[in-house]
Amino acid sequence: MPNQGPAIIFSDLTLGYDRHPAVHHINGEVKRGELLAVVGPNGAGKSTLLKGIIGELSPLGGSLKLDGLKKSDIAYLPQQIDIDRSFPISVFDCVATGLWREIGAWCGLDADREAEVARALATVGLVDLAHRPVGALSGGQFQRVLFARLLLQDAALILLDEPFRAVDTKTVADLIALILRWHGEGRTVLAALHDMEQVRAHFPATLLMAREVVAWGETRKVLTPTNLAKARQLVEAFDEHAEVCERDESARERQPA
Amino acid sequence: MIDTVVSPFIEFSFMRRALVGCLALSLGAPPIGVFLMLRRMSLMGDAMSHAILPGAAIGYLLAGLSLFAMSLGGFAAGLAVALAAGLVARSTVLREDASLAAFYLVSLALGVLIVSVRGSNIDLLHVLFGTVLALDDAALILVAAIATVSLAVLAVIYRPLVLECFDPQFLRSASNLSSPTHLLFLVLVVLNLVAGFQALGTLMAVGIMLLPAIAARFWAEDVSGLIVIAVLIAFVSSLSGLLLSYYANVPTGPAIILLCGVFYLLSMLLGVRGGLIYRLLPRKHLEA
Amino acid sequence: MKYRLVMQIGLALAVLVGLSGGADAADKVKTVASFSILGDMVRQVGGDRVEVVTLVGPDGDAHVFSPTPADAKTLAGAEIFFVNGLGFEGWMERLEKSSGFQGKTVVASQGVKPLTMSEEEGHHHGEEAKDEHEHEDHAKGEDHDDEAEEVTDPHAWQDLANGKIYVANIRDGLIAADPDGKAIYEANAVTYLDAIAKEEEAVKQALAALPEARRKIITSHDAFGYFGAAYGLEIVAPEGVSTESEASAQDVAKIIRQIKAEKIPAVFLENVTDHRLLDQIARETGAKIGGTLYSDALSGPDGPAPTYLDMFRHNVGTLTAALSS
Numbered sequence: 001m002p003n004q005g006p007a008i009i010f011s012d013l014t015l016g017y018d019r020h021p022a023v024h025h026i027n028g029e030v031k032r033g034e035l036l037a038v039v040g041p042n043g044a045g046k047s048t049l050l051k052g053i054i055g056e057l058s059p060l061g062g063s064l065k066l067d068g069l070k071k072s073d074i075a076y077l078p079q080q081i082d083i084d085r086s087f088p089i090s091v092f093d094c095v096a097t098g099l100w101r102e103i104g105a106w107c108g109l110d111a112d113r114e115a116e117v118a119r120a121l122a123t124v125g126l127v128d129l130a131h132r133p134v135g136a137l138s139g140g141q142f143q144r145v146l147f148a149r150l151l152l153q154d155a156a157l158i159l160l161d162e163p164f165r166a167v168d169t170k171t172v173a174d175l176i177a178l179i180l181r182w183h184g185e186g187r188t189v190l191a192a193l194h195d196m197e198q199v200r201a202h203f204p205a206t207l208l209m210a211r212e213v214v215a216w217g218e219t220r221k222v223l224t225p226t227n228l229a230k231a232r233q234l235v236e237a238f239d240e241h242a243e244v245c246e247r248d249e250s251a252r253e254r255q256p257a
Numbered sequence: 258m259i260d261t262v263v264s265p266f267i268e269f270s271f272m273r274r275a276l277v278g279c280l281a282l283s284l285g286a287p288p289i290g291v292f293l294m295l296r297r298m299s300l301m302g303d304a305m306s307h308a309i310l311p312g313a314a315i316g317y318l319l320a321g322l323s324l325f326a327m328s329l330g331g332f333a334a335g336l337a338v339a340l341a342a343g344l345v346a347r348s349t350v351l352r353e354d355a356s357l358a359a360f361y362l363v364s365l366a367l368g369v370l371i372v373s374v375r376g377s378n379i380d381l382l383h384v385l386f387g388t389v390l391a392l393d394d395a396a397l398i399l400v401a402a403i404a405t406v407s408l409a410v411l412a413v414i415y416r417p418l419v420l421e422c423f424d425p426q427f428l429r430s431a432s433n434l435s436s437p438t439h440l441l442f443l444v445l446v447v448l449n450l451v452a453g454f455q456a457l458g459t460l461m462a463v464g465i466m467l468l469p470a471i472a473a474r475f476w477a478e479d480v481s482g483l484i485v486i487a488v489l490i491a492f493v494s495s496l497s498g499l500l501l502s503y504y505a506n507v508p509t510g511p512a513i514i515l516l517c518g519v520f521y522l523l524s525m526l527l528g529v530r531g532g533l534i535y536r537l538l539p540r541k542h543l544e545a
Numbered sequence: 546m547k548y549r550l551v552m553q554i555g556l557a558l559a560v561l562v563g564l565s566g567g568a569d570a571a572d573k574v575k576t577v578a579s580f581s582i583l584g585d586m587v588r589q590v591g592g593d594r595v596e597v598v599t600l601v602g603p604d605g606d607a608h609v610f611s612p613t614p615a616d617a618k619t620l621a622g623a624e625i626f627f628v629n630g631l632g633f634e635g636w637m638e639r640l641e642k643s644s645g646f647q648g649k650t651v652v653a654s655q656g657v658k659p660l661t662m663s664e665e666e667g668h669h670h671g672e673e674a675k676d677e678h679e680h681e682d683h684a685k686g687e688d689h690d691d692e693a694e695e696v697t698d699p700h701a702w703q704d705l706a707n708g709k710i711y712v713a714n715i716r717d718g719l720i721a722a723d724p725d726g727k728a729i730y731e732a733n734a735v736t737y738l739d740a741i742a743k744e745e746e747a748v749k750q751a752l753a754a755l756p757e758a759r760r761k762i763i764t765s766h767d768a769f770g771y772f773g774a775a776y777g778l779e780i781v782a783p784e785g786v787s788t789e790s791e792a793s794a795q796d797v798a799k800i801i802r803q804i805k806a807e808k809i810p811a812v813f814l815e816n817v818t819d820h821r822l823l824d825q826i827a828r829e830t831g832a833k834i835g836g837t838l839y840s841d842a843l844s845g846p847d848g849p850a851p852t853y854l855d856m857f858r859h860n861v862g863t864l865t866a867a868l869s870s
Binding site for chain 1: 434
């Protein structure tokens with residue numbers, strides 16, 4: 001019986017680096033099967049939030065609960081810079097690693113699985129480049145490679161960190177089609193994005209954040225000029241020499257003992 | 258011509274042993290070197306040759322000039338340094354190179370201190386490091402065994418290791434093998450280096466591990482190709498280095514490594530992937 | 546009357562005390578010897594009048610020795626520094642400068658007729674050895690000219706005749722620094738020279754007793770040039786003079802061929818270098834590994850070669866045991 005509750009629950013979640021919070025006291029739920037855009041100005045904590053969900057960062061405060069989801073149920077598309085593109089690996093092999101959940105570290109690729117990889121490549125239009133080294137690809141082409149890998153991961157929760165940054169328009173269109181397909185398949189998809197037009201066009205739900213939640217809900221209700229201005233204001237208030245956050249203390253004081 | 262190549266090995270047992278030892282090393286070490294290079298850890302071999310000193314020194318203090326005790330001590334020290342460096346790199350802001358540099362320097366200083374306490378001026382490391390022309394049965398078996406173990410372990414951790422070098426975050430999210438793979442790899446590095454030092458000396462052990470791998474970069478497009486070509490280059494350099502040492506009367510270790518160097522230069526010039534001359538040749542571009 | 550007796554006795558006592566004070570421990574001549582063989586010789590000649598500190602101790606390797614601050618301190622406080630000379634102590638000048646040594650340096654090999662050697666082949670070119678090697682030199686021809694680097698062989702003490710010269714120089718050096726002890730030094734020197742002469746006889750006899758065809762050895766350290774030249778033993782070595790140089794396959798092949806061709810019966814180890822190469826050569830040629838020869842350093846006090854003369858007794862005994870069977 002598939003779990004019907006929310007996929008992710010944030011409880012007063014704070015995430016950050018070196019005690020500076022990049023995500024500050026966030027509360028909320030991501031519904032199962034939701035297609036959610038995470039937007040905000042630069043430095044708003046979007047990447048950090050996704051990293052927190054995948055488990056790359058531990059909370060500085062509060063908690064993050066993944067309901068009924070194991071690590072292997074989550075697929076994460078990081079920003080491209082974290083990957084070593086000069087590494088000698090072919091497009092085919094790179095995409096094939098998406099099958100890790102099935103073949104693990106030691107099983108070989110039988111004919112069926114090879115066909116799966118080929119299909120994934122076809123979906124993103126990279127069949128002809130299958131045996132080129134990844135270093136020979138353009139930014140847009142490599143992004144397709146990573147999407148193909150995501151396809152094979154067959155995950156219930158998909159996290160995309162700026163998937164369209166520095167990518168050509170044709171690729172963007174193709175990849176958006178893919179995202180919509182995933183949504184249609186009932187997968188939960190979160191995408192950190194900076195292009196508001198894309199968000200308005202394709203994403204039913206949006207979380208607007210500037211370290212804290214500014215607005216969260218239906219896209220057209222969230223992406224109002226007021227909210228966007230508020231977000232920008234909050235971002236300008238980031239302080240290098242901040243004091244220790246008192247919010248936890250005052251919250252506890254307000255509650256009955 | 259064939260006779261020139263073959264006759265020294267027919268006539269002399271030490272040449273045959275040297276060849277077998279080199280071949281074993283050429284099988285076990287270059288694959289490890291390929292991964293070291295891909296992880297930007299190419300200077301690790303040299304650092305290790307210093308890091309093992311306190312272990313060898315303690316072995317010497319406890320058991321005198323026993324090669325077994327000193328090698329074991331050296332291995333333990335090398336392992337401690339490598340694993341500590343690996344763990345620190347995984348859990349702090351430091352990268353692998355800085356982490357290793359810090360540990361091997363401390364280890365070396367410790368080693369020098371321990372040696373001076375004993376008061377002997379025997380150059381410990383000189384005693385510990387062997388020469389390829391003097392491989393006795395024990396050394397040959399050691400090198401062969403290490404090569405076998407290395408290949409077997411590499412075959413097992415191949416896929417996670419490749420992923421760990423290429424996209425470590427993906428491996429972390431997909432499985433728990435990230436740390437064990439990394440640390441097991443470091444064990445292999447230390448094993449090959451210490452065995453290599455003992456049997457063949459520092460120059461040869463580190464040289465055979467890295468130079469062929471670096472040269473192979475100009476020929477191969479994926480990791481398995483790199484490994485195959487590196488092993489081949491190591492074989493050919495070993496054989497020709499031995500022959501050069503025999504006919505031109507030059508020390509063997511340096512001869513073999515210099516030939517690896519020659520292959521490296523040739524690869525840099527003529528290699529299919531990024532070779533200088535290859536790039537400069539006017540060639541028509543392909544259709545797609 | 547009684548008081549005068551007391552005073553005379555008191556005066557005599559005072560003189561005696563004064564004299565004995567002159568000879569007590571605090572007034573020993575402070576000397577430093579560069580390595581253990583010299584240290585032993587200085588002790589033999591100096592007796593109780595000298596205090597000897599040896600820099601490169603038993604089983605040590607003077608070729609790779611690196612002086613420590615403690616050594617500099619020791620030298621600074623010494624009156625005489627006994628060195629071998631002939632290029633043996635590469636670090637000598639540095640140490641003298643850095644320690645601010647004010648005393649006298651005595652070069653023990655002063656007056657010794659040095660042998661030279663070619664680093665490449667390990668053959669030596671002293672006058673006695675020349676005839677045997679002439680035909681070989683001609684055969685090698687150009688080979689020889691290109692590669693041969695003539696280096697002074699510093700191991701002069703391996704010829705007991707030179708040892709006598711060393712003793713004389715040591716004696717003279719001690720007398721110059723401590724004229725009061727002249728009689729003692731001369732007496733000790735005479736005794737020691739006598740012992741050396743006896744040993745010289747014994748060595749010559751022992752080696753003459755070996756058949757000529759068996760008077761050849763291989764050893765890993767090229768330190769026995771003088772010994773071989775003086776007592777009729779042909780020495781062949783696989784490596785160059787110091788412990789630093791690395792062998793080539795050609796060197797090793799040549800040695801193996803030579804051992805097989807000339808049927809050299811024994812391979813000897815030496816207490817300062819890596820013996821693995823020798824083991825390999827012995828294995829391949831069937832030559833016997835004859836035991837350890839002491840060349841550049843004495844053994845520890847419990848070892849087989851704690852003094853200079855013991856070193857000769859041990860070496861000759863080991864040689865004859867391996868070569869006569």
